[in-house]
Amino acid sequence: MxxxxxxxxxxxxxxxxxxxxxxxxxxxxxxxxxxxxxxxxxxxxFREIVLSMLSPMNMDANLKVARHLDTLFSEKPYMASFVRSLELRSFGRSGPAVALTNVCQAPSVTRFSTIDSWFRTFAELVSLLSRMRNLKVLAVDMSCFDWNVPNSLSELEIEEASLPPRSIQLEELRLGIIPCFMTWFQRDWCPFDVHHLNSLDIPSEVDMVTLQYFGTGLRELTLRGIPGTLVVGRSDFNYAHLQYTPNLRKLSLRDLDEYMFHAVAWIKALFEPLLNSEGNIVPFQHLNIDLSSRTLHLNRWSEFDELLEKPEFASIETVDFRVSETLGAQVLDMFRKKLPSLDASKKLTVQEVNWKKEFKLDF
Structure with a gap:
């Protein structure tokens, strides 16, 4: 049978x-x-490709990885179409990594991120990014020898007719360095549209003009660090604030670690432009604050508590502080004493985190 x-x-x-x-x-x-x-x-x-090097200047290792990918995608080019996300960690593009270009040209790639990576020139990175026609999420923290911004697509060996200006519409953007990218984004030929972002993550040094450039549609905003100009006492700097982010729902303030005294002053500078005589309620609902110092004094945080008592901030549902797990069990009591109104409203939460692990996962 x-x-x-x-x-x-x-x-x-x-x-x-x-x-x-x-x-x-x-x-x-x-x-x-x-x-x-x-x-x-x-x-x-191959859905997510992560290239990670122990040393970004290790040319032999970088070239070996580049050749391996080049061979793989040359022999089986259909595999490049499986890639959705490309991530470079401590990666040095020290040789002609053709495989990266092949992957970037795949229409399936919608996410690109790089941290602690090295490129010979800024134009080299721009060339890769400009080939990702369907990119939605971009996160970049990198260094290079030559930061000059290219003047045209032809310098990148890309036909201008094949890539119209503002044809790649990003939804999420994180930048560790602002100036070169802002220059590039504002070039007439730049293929990236950053005026309709949902989420933006940038250093706190950004000025108001730059923040406004990213449009009024932001729903999530992350600012990292405390402006150095504030720390040294400059009063003439045009700090970014929240007055022109009418659709913001979530604000995250990261890496507030060294200048605790200045942190409250900066937060007040962010929020105070939202105060108005009519008492109109601002739209955002969630506030996250990272205090990564090894010690906490919270000397001026009662001013922050008083600020959020204003009727304009009634829509805020949660204020979540993240602190080092090494601070001990008394840390929650410290916050409750300094922020009695937030504590009474049940909006206050305090999380203890391992910053070393968090750093690895945060990008």
Whole structure:
């Protein structure tokens, strides 16, 4: 009697493997099951590519990775279409990494991030980014020898007719360095549109003109550090504030670690332009503040508590502080004493975190 072989439908295989996209080791094993499993497994394996180097200046290691990717995608170019996210960590583009260009040209790539990475020139990075036609999320913290901004797409060996200005519309943007990117974004030929962002993450040194450039549609804003101009006492600097962010729902203030005395002054400078004689309520609902100092004094935070008592800030639902886990159990009591109104309103929360681990996951 002959037995009939029953096969799992390909559609069901796809659904099963989609639930394993975070488990690369299991996906590699699944790719060995049979032909029907190979493509779906590879789609998960190559969905997110992370290139990480122990030393960004290790040219031999960088070239080895570049050659490996170049060979892989040259032999099997369809694999590039599986890539959704490309991330570079401590990556030095010290040689002709053709594979990066191949991946960036894949229409499937919607997210690119790089941290502590090195490029020879700013134009080299711009060339890669300009090939990601469907990019939605961009996060960049990098360094290079030559920060000169290119003057045209032709300098990047890209046909201008093939890439109209403002044709790549970003939804989320994080920048560790502002000036060169702002110069590039404002060039007439720049293919990136950053006027309709939902989320923006930038250093606190940004001025009001720059913040307004990113449009009024922001729903999430993250500012990192305390402006150095505030620390040294300059009063003529045009600090960014929240008056022109009418759709903001979430504000995060990160890396407030060294100048605790100045932190409250800066937060007040952000918020006070929202005060008005009519008492109109501002729209944002969630405020996150990172105090990463090893010690906390909270000397002036009662002023912050009084500020948020104003009727304009009645819409705020949560004020979440994150502090070092090394501060001990007394830290919550410290906040309750300094912020009695927030504590009484049940809006105040305090989380203890491991900043070393947080730094690795934060970008």
């Amino acid at each position: 002959m037995t009939m072989e029953r096969r799992i439908p390909n559609e069901l295989v796809d659904l099963i493997l989609e639930n394993l996209y975070l488990d690369t080791d299991t996906l590699r094993n699944c790719a060995l099951v049979g032909k029907a499993w190979v493509s779906s497994s590879q789609r998960g394996i």
